[in-house]
Amino acid sequence: MAFSQKLEAWYNDFGRDLPWRGIDNPYHIWLSEIILQQTRIEQGRDYWFRFIEAFPTVADLAAATEEQVLRLWQGLGYYSRARNLHAAARYIMDQCGGRFPDTYEGILRLKGVGRYTAAAIASFAYRLPYPVIDGNVYRFISRLYGIATPVATDAAYTEFEGLLRRLIDPERPDRFNAALMDFGSLQCRPAPDCAACPFASECVALRTGRVDSLPVKAAKVRPTDRWFLYLDLRCGDSRLMQQRTARDIWRNLWELPLVEFDSQSAPAALVAAARRYCRESLGLTGLRFSDAGTCVHQLTHRTVHAAFLRAEIATPPAAMPENMRMVSAEEIKDIPVSRLIDRYLQGL
Ligand code: SF4
Known part of the structure:
Protein backbone atom coordinates (compact mmCIF):
# COMPACT_ATOMS: atom_id res chain seq x y z
CA MET A 1 0.00 0.00 0.00
CA THR A 208 18.04 -0.83 13.34
CA GLY A 209 17.25 -0.19 17.01
CA ARG A 210 17.32 3.62 16.67
CA VAL A 211 13.78 4.53 17.77
CA ASP A 212 15.14 6.21 20.92
CA SER A 213 17.97 8.05 19.16
CA LEU A 214 15.94 9.57 16.30
CA PRO A 215 15.23 12.33 15.56
CA VAL A 216 18.62 13.93 16.14
CA LYS A 217 18.11 17.30 17.82
CA ALA A 218 20.22 20.35 17.00
CA ALA A 219 22.24 21.58 20.01
CA LYS A 220 20.14 23.86 22.20
CA VAL A 221 21.17 27.41 22.99
CA ARG A 222 21.27 27.95 26.75
CA PRO A 223 18.85 30.70 27.88
CA THR A 224 20.58 33.88 29.03
CA ASP A 225 19.90 35.27 32.50
CA ARG A 226 18.37 38.71 33.03
CA TRP A 227 17.95 40.43 36.36
CA PHE A 228 14.93 42.74 36.68
CA LEU A 229 13.94 44.95 39.59
CA TYR A 230 10.33 46.12 39.30
CA LEU A 231 9.02 49.07 41.32
CA ASP A 232 5.39 48.96 42.36
CA LEU A 233 4.73 52.66 43.05
CA ARG A 234 1.20 53.12 44.31
CA CYS A 235 -0.90 56.19 44.77
CA GLY A 236 -4.35 55.35 46.16
CA ASP A 237 -5.80 52.61 43.95
CA SER A 238 -3.52 53.53 41.02
CA ARG A 239 0.01 52.40 40.26
CA LEU A 240 2.66 53.67 37.91
CA MET A 241 2.98 51.59 34.73
CA GLN A 242 5.18 51.91 31.66
CA GLN A 243 4.99 50.53 28.16
CA ARG A 244 8.02 48.63 26.86
CA THR A 245 9.05 50.28 23.64
CA ALA A 246 12.54 48.91 22.92
CA ARG A 247 13.20 46.02 20.49
CA ASP A 248 13.34 43.46 23.24
CA ILE A 249 11.13 40.88 24.91
CA TRP A 250 7.53 42.00 25.58
CA ARG A 251 7.70 45.01 23.24
CA ASN A 252 4.61 47.24 23.57
CA LEU A 253 3.33 45.39 26.63
CA TRP A 254 2.88 47.25 29.90
CA GLU A 255 4.83 46.64 33.10
CA LEU A 256 5.95 48.31 36.32
CA PRO A 257 8.87 50.76 36.19
CA LEU A 258 11.99 48.66 35.77
CA VAL A 259 15.65 48.77 36.70
CA GLU A 260 17.77 46.09 35.05
CA PHE A 261 20.96 44.67 36.56
CA ASP A 262 23.81 42.70 34.98
CA SER A 263 23.82 40.10 37.74
CA GLN A 264 22.20 39.15 41.03
CA SER A 265 22.28 41.99 43.60
CA ALA A 266 21.95 42.08 47.37
CA PRO A 267 18.65 43.44 48.81
CA ALA A 268 20.35 46.64 50.03
CA ALA A 269 21.70 47.29 46.52
CA LEU A 270 18.21 46.82 45.07
CA VAL A 271 16.72 49.38 47.45
CA ALA A 272 19.57 51.81 46.72
CA ALA A 273 18.99 51.40 42.97
CA ALA A 274 15.23 51.90 43.43
CA ARG A 275 15.80 55.13 45.35
CA ARG A 276 18.25 56.39 42.75
CA TYR A 277 15.87 55.57 39.88
CA CYS A 278 12.93 57.31 41.60
CA ARG A 279 14.99 60.39 42.36
CA GLU A 280 16.66 60.71 38.95
CA SER A 281 13.86 59.58 36.60
CA LEU A 282 10.73 60.58 38.50
CA GLY A 283 11.79 63.30 40.93
CA LEU A 284 10.53 61.23 43.87
CA THR A 285 12.49 61.24 47.12
CA GLY A 286 12.12 59.86 50.62
CA LEU A 287 10.25 56.71 49.57
CA ARG A 288 10.04 53.74 51.92
CA PHE A 289 10.34 50.51 49.98
CA SER A 290 9.14 47.13 51.15
CA ASP A 291 9.88 43.71 49.70
CA ALA A 292 7.01 42.56 47.45
CA GLY A 293 8.44 39.21 46.36
CA THR A 294 10.71 37.58 43.84
CA CYS A 295 10.22 35.02 41.10
CA VAL A 296 12.04 33.31 38.27
CA HIS A 297 10.22 33.52 34.96
CA GLN A 298 11.30 31.17 32.19
CA LEU A 299 11.11 32.15 28.53
CA THR A 300 12.52 30.08 25.68
CA HIS A 301 15.74 32.07 25.33
CA ARG A 302 15.77 34.04 28.60
CA THR A 303 15.56 33.32 32.29
CA VAL A 304 14.18 36.42 33.99
CA HIS A 305 15.02 36.76 37.68
CA ALA A 306 12.55 39.34 38.94
CA ALA A 307 12.47 41.17 42.27
CA PHE A 308 9.64 43.50 43.26
CA LEU A 309 9.80 46.46 45.66
CA ARG A 310 6.74 48.38 46.67
CA ALA A 311 6.31 51.98 47.89
CA GLU A 312 3.44 54.37 48.45
CA ILE A 313 3.66 57.75 46.76
CA ALA A 314 1.61 60.71 47.95
CA THR A 315 0.99 62.15 44.48
CA PRO A 316 1.81 61.01 40.92
CA PRO A 317 5.25 62.18 39.74
CA ALA A 318 5.12 65.71 38.35
CA ALA A 319 7.23 64.65 35.36
CA MET A 320 7.63 61.18 33.93
CA PRO A 321 8.79 59.55 30.71
CA GLU A 322 6.34 59.55 27.77
CA ASN A 323 5.71 55.82 27.92
CA MET A 324 4.63 55.96 31.59
CA ARG A 325 1.32 56.76 33.29
CA MET A 326 -0.76 56.10 36.39
CA VAL A 327 -3.16 53.19 35.85
CA SER A 328 -6.15 52.48 38.10
CA ALA A 329 -6.98 49.02 39.43
CA GLU A 330 -9.97 48.91 37.08
CA GLU A 331 -8.05 50.07 34.02
CA ILE A 332 -5.21 47.61 34.50
CA LYS A 333 -7.53 44.80 33.43
CA ASP A 334 -7.73 46.33 29.96
CA ILE A 335 -4.09 46.91 29.13
CA PRO A 336 -1.83 44.13 27.81
CA VAL A 337 0.80 43.06 30.33
CA SER A 338 3.47 40.37 30.21
CA ARG A 339 2.76 37.01 31.86
CA LEU A 340 5.36 37.88 34.50
CA ILE A 341 3.57 41.11 35.47
CA ASP A 342 0.25 39.28 35.37
CA ARG A 343 1.69 36.74 37.83
CA TYR A 344 2.74 39.59 40.11
CA LEU A 345 -0.66 41.29 39.90
CA GLN A 346 -2.29 37.95 40.78
CA GLY A 347 -0.03 37.62 43.84
CA LEU A 348 2.81 35.61 42.16
S1 SF4 B 1 5.69 4.23 15.74
FE1 SF4 B 1 7.31 5.42 14.71
S2 SF4 B 1 9.20 4.40 15.36
FE2 SF4 B 1 7.53 2.96 15.79
S3 SF4 B 1 7.41 1.68 13.95
FE3 SF4 B 1 5.97 3.38 13.67
S4 SF4 B 1 7.14 4.92 12.53
FE4 SF4 B 1 8.62 3.48 13.41
Whole structure:
Protein backbone atom coordinates (compact mmCIF):
# COMPACT_ATOMS: atom_id res chain seq x y z
CA MET A 1 0.00 0.00 0.00
CA ALA A 2 1.34 3.49 -0.84
CA PHE A 3 2.54 5.69 2.01
CA SER A 4 -0.36 8.15 1.62
CA GLN A 5 -2.99 5.39 1.54
CA LYS A 6 -1.62 3.77 4.68
CA LEU A 7 -1.51 7.14 6.40
CA GLU A 8 -5.05 7.97 5.27
CA ALA A 9 -6.35 4.61 6.57
CA TRP A 10 -4.79 5.32 9.97
CA TYR A 11 -6.20 8.88 9.95
CA ASN A 12 -9.73 7.62 9.26
CA ASP A 13 -9.56 5.58 12.46
CA PHE A 14 -7.51 7.78 14.77
CA GLY A 15 -7.35 11.35 13.37
CA ARG A 16 -8.23 14.26 15.66
CA ASP A 17 -11.40 16.23 15.25
CA LEU A 18 -10.30 19.88 15.53
CA PRO A 19 -12.52 22.91 14.91
CA TRP A 20 -10.14 24.41 12.31
CA ARG A 21 -10.02 21.19 10.29
CA GLY A 22 -12.36 20.69 7.35
CA ILE A 23 -12.88 24.44 6.92
CA ASP A 24 -11.53 26.47 4.01
CA ASN A 25 -11.55 29.99 5.45
CA PRO A 26 -7.88 30.96 5.04
CA TYR A 27 -8.13 33.69 7.68
CA HIS A 28 -9.46 31.30 10.33
CA ILE A 29 -6.88 28.68 9.36
CA TRP A 30 -4.11 31.28 9.55
CA LEU A 31 -5.27 32.29 13.04
CA SER A 32 -5.19 28.68 14.20
CA GLU A 33 -1.70 28.13 12.80
CA ILE A 34 -0.23 31.24 14.40
CA ILE A 35 -1.90 30.53 17.75
CA LEU A 36 -0.70 26.92 17.71
CA GLN A 37 2.95 27.85 17.15
CA GLN A 38 4.51 27.11 20.55
CA THR A 39 1.07 26.55 22.15
CA ARG A 40 -0.69 23.31 23.13
CA ILE A 41 -3.90 22.50 21.24
CA GLU A 42 -6.05 22.50 24.40
CA GLN A 43 -4.94 26.04 25.31
CA GLY A 44 -4.90 27.29 21.72
CA ARG A 45 -8.46 26.16 21.01
CA ASP A 46 -9.96 28.68 23.49
CA TYR A 47 -7.87 31.51 22.08
CA TRP A 48 -8.86 30.60 18.53
CA PHE A 49 -12.56 30.82 19.39
CA ARG A 50 -11.94 34.09 21.24
CA PHE A 51 -10.15 35.61 18.25
CA ILE A 52 -12.71 34.65 15.63
CA GLU A 53 -15.47 35.93 17.88
CA ALA A 54 -13.75 39.27 18.52
CA PHE A 55 -12.41 39.62 14.95
CA PRO A 56 -14.57 37.48 12.61
CA THR A 57 -12.83 38.73 9.46
CA VAL A 58 -9.37 39.88 8.52
CA ALA A 59 -10.85 43.37 8.10
CA ASP A 60 -11.99 43.32 11.75
CA LEU A 61 -8.52 42.30 12.90
CA ALA A 62 -6.89 45.02 10.79
CA ALA A 63 -9.27 47.63 12.21
CA ALA A 64 -8.43 46.74 15.85
CA THR A 65 -5.73 48.58 17.78
CA GLU A 66 -2.54 46.72 18.55
CA GLU A 67 -3.38 47.07 22.22
CA GLN A 68 -6.71 45.24 21.72
CA VAL A 69 -4.94 42.43 19.89
CA LEU A 70 -2.21 42.11 22.53
CA ARG A 71 -4.81 42.13 25.28
CA LEU A 72 -6.71 39.24 23.67
CA TRP A 73 -3.41 37.41 23.19
CA GLN A 74 -2.42 37.84 26.83
CA GLY A 75 -1.30 34.58 28.44
CA LEU A 76 -0.18 32.92 25.20
CA GLY A 77 3.37 34.33 25.28
CA TYR A 78 5.58 35.01 22.26
CA TYR A 79 3.84 38.33 21.72
CA SER A 80 5.62 38.96 18.45
CA ARG A 81 3.12 36.47 17.00
CA ALA A 82 0.24 38.80 17.90
CA ARG A 83 2.03 41.89 16.59
CA ASN A 84 2.82 40.08 13.33
CA LEU A 85 -0.79 38.89 12.98
CA HIS A 86 -2.00 42.42 13.33
CA ALA A 87 0.57 43.84 10.91
CA ALA A 88 -0.20 41.10 8.36
CA ALA A 89 -3.96 41.77 8.60
CA ARG A 90 -3.29 45.43 7.80
CA TYR A 91 -1.01 44.40 4.93
CA ILE A 92 -3.80 42.20 3.50
CA MET A 93 -6.26 45.09 3.71
CA ASP A 94 -3.85 47.73 2.36
CA GLN A 95 -1.77 45.79 -0.18
CA CYS A 96 -3.92 42.81 -1.25
CA GLY A 97 -7.28 44.53 -1.64
CA GLY A 98 -8.61 42.75 1.45
CA ARG A 99 -8.20 39.32 -0.18
CA PHE A 100 -6.21 36.68 1.66
CA PRO A 101 -3.26 35.57 -0.54
CA ASP A 102 -4.05 32.29 -2.31
CA THR A 103 -0.59 31.16 -3.39
CA TYR A 104 2.19 29.65 -1.29
CA GLU A 105 4.53 32.52 -2.18
CA GLY A 106 1.86 35.12 -1.41
CA ILE A 107 1.12 33.56 1.98
CA LEU A 108 4.84 33.42 2.73
CA ARG A 109 5.02 37.20 2.34
CA LEU A 110 2.79 37.70 5.40
CA LYS A 111 4.69 38.84 8.46
CA GLY A 112 5.26 36.01 10.93
CA VAL A 113 4.60 33.29 8.35
CA GLY A 114 7.40 30.82 7.65
CA ARG A 115 7.56 27.80 5.40
CA TYR A 116 5.66 25.53 7.79
CA THR A 117 2.76 27.95 8.28
CA ALA A 118 2.58 28.83 4.59
CA ALA A 119 2.39 25.13 3.71
CA ALA A 120 -0.33 24.55 6.29
CA ILE A 121 -2.49 27.44 5.04
CA ALA A 122 -1.88 26.62 1.35
CA SER A 123 -2.84 22.99 1.82
CA PHE A 124 -5.71 23.37 4.29
CA ALA A 125 -7.38 26.40 2.68
CA TYR A 126 -6.54 25.92 -1.01
CA ARG A 127 -5.53 22.24 -1.28
CA LEU A 128 -2.12 23.10 -2.69
CA PRO A 129 0.39 20.21 -2.40
CA TYR A 130 2.84 21.64 0.15
CA PRO A 131 3.80 19.27 2.97
CA VAL A 132 3.82 20.54 6.56
CA ILE A 133 6.81 19.75 8.71
CA ASP A 134 6.54 20.33 12.45
CA GLY A 135 8.35 18.62 15.33
CA ASN A 136 6.01 15.63 15.24
CA VAL A 137 6.50 15.16 11.49
CA TYR A 138 10.29 15.36 11.89
CA ARG A 139 10.13 12.60 14.51
CA PHE A 140 7.96 10.28 12.43
CA ILE A 141 9.77 10.74 9.12
CA SER A 142 13.29 10.65 10.55
CA ARG A 143 12.49 7.33 12.23
CA LEU A 144 10.64 5.83 9.29
CA TYR A 145 13.49 6.56 6.87
CA GLY A 146 16.37 6.48 9.37
CA ILE A 147 17.37 10.11 8.69
CA ALA A 148 20.03 11.40 11.12
CA THR A 149 20.15 15.05 9.93
CA PRO A 150 19.69 17.32 12.99
CA VAL A 151 16.08 18.48 12.76
CA ALA A 152 14.55 21.95 12.99
CA THR A 153 17.30 23.49 10.86
CA ASP A 154 16.91 25.02 7.39
CA ALA A 155 18.88 22.16 5.86
CA ALA A 156 16.65 19.56 7.52
CA TYR A 157 13.49 21.37 6.41
CA THR A 158 14.65 21.37 2.81
CA GLU A 159 15.61 17.69 2.96
CA PHE A 160 12.35 16.54 4.59
CA GLU A 161 10.26 18.77 2.34
CA GLY A 162 11.84 17.25 -0.77
CA LEU A 163 11.06 13.76 0.49
CA LEU A 164 7.48 14.57 1.49
CA ARG A 165 6.71 16.34 -1.77
CA ARG A 166 7.20 12.97 -3.45
CA LEU A 167 4.83 11.29 -0.97
CA ILE A 168 2.06 13.85 -0.60
CA ASP A 169 -1.38 12.98 -1.98
CA PRO A 170 -1.91 15.70 -4.65
CA GLU A 171 -5.68 15.14 -4.59
CA ARG A 172 -6.09 15.70 -0.85
CA PRO A 173 -2.99 17.46 0.51
CA ASP A 174 -5.13 18.87 3.34
CA ARG A 175 -6.01 15.43 4.69
CA PHE A 176 -2.49 14.14 4.02
CA ASN A 177 -0.97 16.93 6.10
CA ALA A 178 -3.49 16.61 8.92
CA ALA A 179 -2.82 12.84 9.00
CA LEU A 180 0.94 13.37 8.95
CA MET A 181 0.84 15.73 11.93
CA ASP A 182 -1.57 13.54 13.88
CA PHE A 183 0.45 10.42 13.21
CA GLY A 184 3.61 12.04 14.54
CA SER A 185 1.77 13.43 17.53
CA LEU A 186 -0.38 10.44 18.49
CA GLN A 187 1.29 7.31 17.12
CA CYS A 188 4.98 7.98 16.57
CA ARG A 189 5.27 9.66 19.97
CA PRO A 190 8.56 10.12 21.82
CA ALA A 191 7.88 6.69 23.39
CA PRO A 192 5.87 4.99 20.62
CA ASP A 193 3.89 1.77 20.61
CA CYS A 194 5.62 0.31 17.56
CA ALA A 195 3.75 -2.98 17.79
CA ALA A 196 0.56 -1.13 16.86
CA CYS A 197 2.13 0.91 14.04
CA PRO A 198 1.05 0.33 10.44
CA PHE A 199 4.54 1.34 9.26
CA ALA A 200 6.38 -1.11 11.56
CA SER A 201 7.40 -3.49 8.75
CA GLU A 202 9.24 -0.73 6.85
CA CYS A 203 10.46 1.51 9.70
CA VAL A 204 14.25 1.87 9.53
CA ALA A 205 14.57 3.08 13.13
CA LEU A 206 12.67 0.04 14.42
CA ARG A 207 14.71 -2.36 12.32
CA THR A 208 18.04 -0.83 13.34
CA GLY A 209 17.25 -0.19 17.01
CA ARG A 210 17.32 3.62 16.67
CA VAL A 211 13.78 4.53 17.77
CA ASP A 212 15.14 6.21 20.92
CA SER A 213 17.97 8.05 19.16
CA LEU A 214 15.94 9.57 16.30
CA PRO A 215 15.23 12.33 15.56
CA VAL A 216 18.62 13.93 16.14
CA LYS A 217 18.11 17.30 17.82
CA ALA A 218 20.22 20.35 17.00
CA ALA A 219 22.24 21.58 20.01
CA LYS A 220 20.14 23.86 22.20
CA VAL A 221 21.17 27.41 22.99
CA ARG A 222 21.27 27.95 26.75
CA PRO A 223 18.85 30.70 27.88
CA THR A 224 20.58 33.88 29.03
CA ASP A 225 19.90 35.27 32.50
CA ARG A 226 18.37 38.71 33.03
CA TRP A 227 17.95 40.43 36.36
CA PHE A 228 14.93 42.74 36.68
CA LEU A 229 13.94 44.95 39.59
CA TYR A 230 10.33 46.12 39.30
CA LEU A 231 9.02 49.07 41.32
CA ASP A 232 5.39 48.96 42.36
CA LEU A 233 4.73 52.66 43.05
CA ARG A 234 1.20 53.12 44.31
CA CYS A 235 -0.90 56.19 44.77
CA GLY A 236 -4.35 55.35 46.16
CA ASP A 237 -5.80 52.61 43.95
CA SER A 238 -3.52 53.53 41.02
CA ARG A 239 0.01 52.40 40.26
CA LEU A 240 2.66 53.67 37.91
CA MET A 241 2.98 51.59 34.73
CA GLN A 242 5.18 51.91 31.66
CA GLN A 243 4.99 50.53 28.16
CA ARG A 244 8.02 48.63 26.86
CA THR A 245 9.05 50.28 23.64
CA ALA A 246 12.54 48.91 22.92
CA ARG A 247 13.20 46.02 20.49
CA ASP A 248 13.34 43.46 23.24
CA ILE A 249 11.13 40.88 24.91
CA TRP A 250 7.53 42.00 25.58
CA ARG A 251 7.70 45.01 23.24
CA ASN A 252 4.61 47.24 23.57
CA LEU A 253 3.33 45.39 26.63
CA TRP A 254 2.88 47.25 29.90
CA GLU A 255 4.83 46.64 33.10
CA LEU A 256 5.95 48.31 36.32
CA PRO A 257 8.87 50.76 36.19
CA LEU A 258 11.99 48.66 35.77
CA VAL A 259 15.65 48.77 36.70
CA GLU A 260 17.77 46.09 35.05
CA PHE A 261 20.96 44.67 36.56
CA ASP A 262 23.81 42.70 34.98
CA SER A 263 23.82 40.10 37.74
CA GLN A 264 22.20 39.15 41.03
CA SER A 265 22.28 41.99 43.60
CA ALA A 266 21.95 42.08 47.37
CA PRO A 267 18.65 43.44 48.81
CA ALA A 268 20.35 46.64 50.03
CA ALA A 269 21.70 47.29 46.52
CA LEU A 270 18.21 46.82 45.07
CA VAL A 271 16.72 49.38 47.45
CA ALA A 272 19.57 51.81 46.72
CA ALA A 273 18.99 51.40 42.97
CA ALA A 274 15.23 51.90 43.43
CA ARG A 275 15.80 55.13 45.35
CA ARG A 276 18.25 56.39 42.75
CA TYR A 277 15.87 55.57 39.88
CA CYS A 278 12.93 57.31 41.60
CA ARG A 279 14.99 60.39 42.36
CA GLU A 280 16.66 60.71 38.95
CA SER A 281 13.86 59.58 36.60
CA LEU A 282 10.73 60.58 38.50
CA GLY A 283 11.79 63.30 40.93
CA LEU A 284 10.53 61.23 43.87
CA THR A 285 12.49 61.24 47.12
CA GLY A 286 12.12 59.86 50.62
CA LEU A 287 10.25 56.71 49.57
CA ARG A 288 10.04 53.74 51.92
CA PHE A 289 10.34 50.51 49.98
CA SER A 290 9.14 47.13 51.15
CA ASP A 291 9.88 43.71 49.70
CA ALA A 292 7.01 42.56 47.45
CA GLY A 293 8.44 39.21 46.36
CA THR A 294 10.71 37.58 43.84
CA CYS A 295 10.22 35.02 41.10
CA VAL A 296 12.04 33.31 38.27
CA HIS A 297 10.22 33.52 34.96
CA GLN A 298 11.30 31.17 32.19
CA LEU A 299 11.11 32.15 28.53
CA THR A 300 12.52 30.08 25.68
CA HIS A 301 15.74 32.07 25.33
CA ARG A 302 15.77 34.04 28.60
CA THR A 303 15.56 33.32 32.29
CA VAL A 304 14.18 36.42 33.99
CA HIS A 305 15.02 36.76 37.68
CA ALA A 306 12.55 39.34 38.94
CA ALA A 307 12.47 41.17 42.27
CA PHE A 308 9.64 43.50 43.26
CA LEU A 309 9.80 46.46 45.66
CA ARG A 310 6.74 48.38 46.67
CA ALA A 311 6.31 51.98 47.89
CA GLU A 312 3.44 54.37 48.45
CA ILE A 313 3.66 57.75 46.76
CA ALA A 314 1.61 60.71 47.95
CA THR A 315 0.99 62.15 44.48
CA PRO A 316 1.81 61.01 40.92
CA PRO A 317 5.25 62.18 39.74
CA ALA A 318 5.12 65.71 38.35
CA ALA A 319 7.23 64.65 35.36
CA MET A 320 7.63 61.18 33.93
CA PRO A 321 8.79 59.55 30.71
CA GLU A 322 6.34 59.55 27.77
CA ASN A 323 5.71 55.82 27.92
CA MET A 324 4.63 55.96 31.59
CA ARG A 325 1.32 56.76 33.29
CA MET A 326 -0.76 56.10 36.39
CA VAL A 327 -3.16 53.19 35.85
CA SER A 328 -6.15 52.48 38.10
CA ALA A 329 -6.98 49.02 39.43
CA GLU A 330 -9.97 48.91 37.08
CA GLU A 331 -8.05 50.07 34.02
CA ILE A 332 -5.21 47.61 34.50
CA LYS A 333 -7.53 44.80 33.43
CA ASP A 334 -7.73 46.33 29.96
CA ILE A 335 -4.09 46.91 29.13
CA PRO A 336 -1.83 44.13 27.81
CA VAL A 337 0.80 43.06 30.33
CA SER A 338 3.47 40.37 30.21
CA ARG A 339 2.76 37.01 31.86
CA LEU A 340 5.36 37.88 34.50
CA ILE A 341 3.57 41.11 35.47
CA ASP A 342 0.25 39.28 35.37
CA ARG A 343 1.69 36.74 37.83
CA TYR A 344 2.74 39.59 40.11
CA LEU A 345 -0.66 41.29 39.90
CA GLN A 346 -2.29 37.95 40.78
CA GLY A 347 -0.03 37.62 43.84
CA LEU A 348 2.81 35.61 42.16
S1 SF4 B 1 7.41 1.68 13.95
FE1 SF4 B 1 7.53 2.96 15.79
S2 SF4 B 1 9.20 4.40 15.36
FE2 SF4 B 1 8.62 3.48 13.41
S3 SF4 B 1 7.14 4.92 12.53
FE3 SF4 B 1 5.97 3.38 13.67
S4 SF4 B 1 5.69 4.23 15.74
FE4 SF4 B 1 7.31 5.42 14.71
